[in-house]
Amino acid sequence: MLQIAEIYKSIQGEGEFTGTSSVFVRTTGCNLRCWFCDTPFTSWEPEGEQQSIDHVLSQVAELEVEHVVVTGGEPLLLPDIVPLTAELRSRGHFVTLETAGTVFRAATTDLMSISPKLANSTPGVDRSPAWSKRHEELRHRPVVIRSLIAEPRYQLKFVIDVPTDVAQVEEWLVEFPEIDRGRVWLMPQATTREELSAKTDWIEAAAMENGFQFTSRLHIEQYGNARGY
Ligand code: SF4
Structure with a gap:
C-alpha cells in the first residue's frame, strides 16, 4: 500500500525535463521538515489516503502520459515504491523519482532526481524544537547519496534562498568529487x-x-504553487 496525497497530470516544472508533460504521483509523509516546504500537506500537515499499487497504476493509465514523476513527501520511505516503479517502467513509462536523498530503496528509475537539503532548510526552534533537531540530524546522509548517484542517470537540485547558499552547495560537493x-x-x-x-x-x-x-520553477511561474498543477 502507498499513502498517496494526489495523482494528477501537469508539466514538469524543474530540472532536466522542465516543460515535459507528466503524471505526478505524490506520496505523503516525510522524514524531514524543511521550513520552506512547498508541499506541507505531505510533511507538516500530512494528508492523503492508503491506495493499492493497482489503484495507483490504473489512475496513471487513465491519464495516458509517458513521463511519470514519483514525488512526495519522501517517496522512498514507502517499501511499495519499489514494485510500483518497476511496474511503471515495464508498462513503458519514463520514471523520474524525486527524493531528498536521506533514504535508499532500490527503485526503478530513468532519472533519479535528488534534492539534498542544506543547513538553510532546517526549521527554527521557534517553529518546532523537536523537528529542528530531528531535521538537522537526518538531512545529510552521504551513504544514501552515494547509492542514489550510482543510478545511470541522476540530477541534483539545490534550493537557493540567499547568496551564501551557493557556497554551501560548493562545500557539500567537496565530499562527492565523483559528482x-x-x-x-x-x-x-x-x-x-x-x-x-x-x-x-x-x-x-x-x-x-x-x-x-539553473532551473526555474515553471509550475510556480504559471500557477503560483496551487495544488494539482
Ligand atoms: S524534504 Fe521535501 S517534502 Fe520533505 S519537508 Fe523538505 S521540501 Fe517538504
Missing part, C-alpha cells in the same frame, strides 16, 4: 511568483559562474 557538476541545478526557494522573480537573475548568474545549471 558531475553539469548535473547540479540551482533553483530559487520560492512559493510565489514574486519570490521567484526576485531571485531568478542572481541565482541564474551564480549558476553560470560556478558551472552549474
Whole structure:
C-alpha cells in the first residue's frame, strides 16, 4: 500500500525535463521538515489516503502520459515504491523519482532526481524544537547519496534562498568529487511568483559562474504553487 496525497497530470516544472508533460504521483509523509516546504500537506500537515499499487497504476493509465514523476513527501520511505516503479517502467513509462536523498530503496528509475537539503532548510526552534533537531540530524546522509548517484542517470537540485547558499552547495560537493557538476541545478526557494522573480537573475548568474545549471520553477511561474498543477 502507498499513502498517496494526489495523482494528477501537469508539466514538469524543474530540472532536466522542465516543460515535459507528466503524471505526478505524490506520496505523503516525510522524514524531514524543511521550513520552506512547498508541499506541507505531505510533511507538516500530512494528508492523503492508503491506495493499492493497482489503484495507483490504473489512475496513471487513465491519464495516458509517458513521463511519470514519483514525488512526495519522501517517496522512498514507502517499501511499495519499489514494485510500483518497476511496474511503471515495464508498462513503458519514463520514471523520474524525486527524493531528498536521506533514504535508499532500490527503485526503478530513468532519472533519479535528488534534492539534498542544506543547513538553510532546517526549521527554527521557534517553529518546532523537536523537528529542528530531528531535521538537522537526518538531512545529510552521504551513504544514501552515494547509492542514489550510482543510478545511470541522476540530477541534483539545490534550493537557493540567499547568496551564501551557493557556497554551501560548493562545500557539500567537496565530499562527492565523483559528482558531475553539469548535473547540479540551482533553483530559487520560492512559493510565489514574486519570490521567484526576485531571485531568478542572481541565482541564474551564480549558476553560470560556478558551472552549474539553473532551473526555474515553471509550475510556480504559471500557477503560483496551487495544488494539482
Ligand atoms: S524534504 Fe521535501 S517534502 Fe520533505 S519537508 Fe523538505 S521540501 Fe517538504
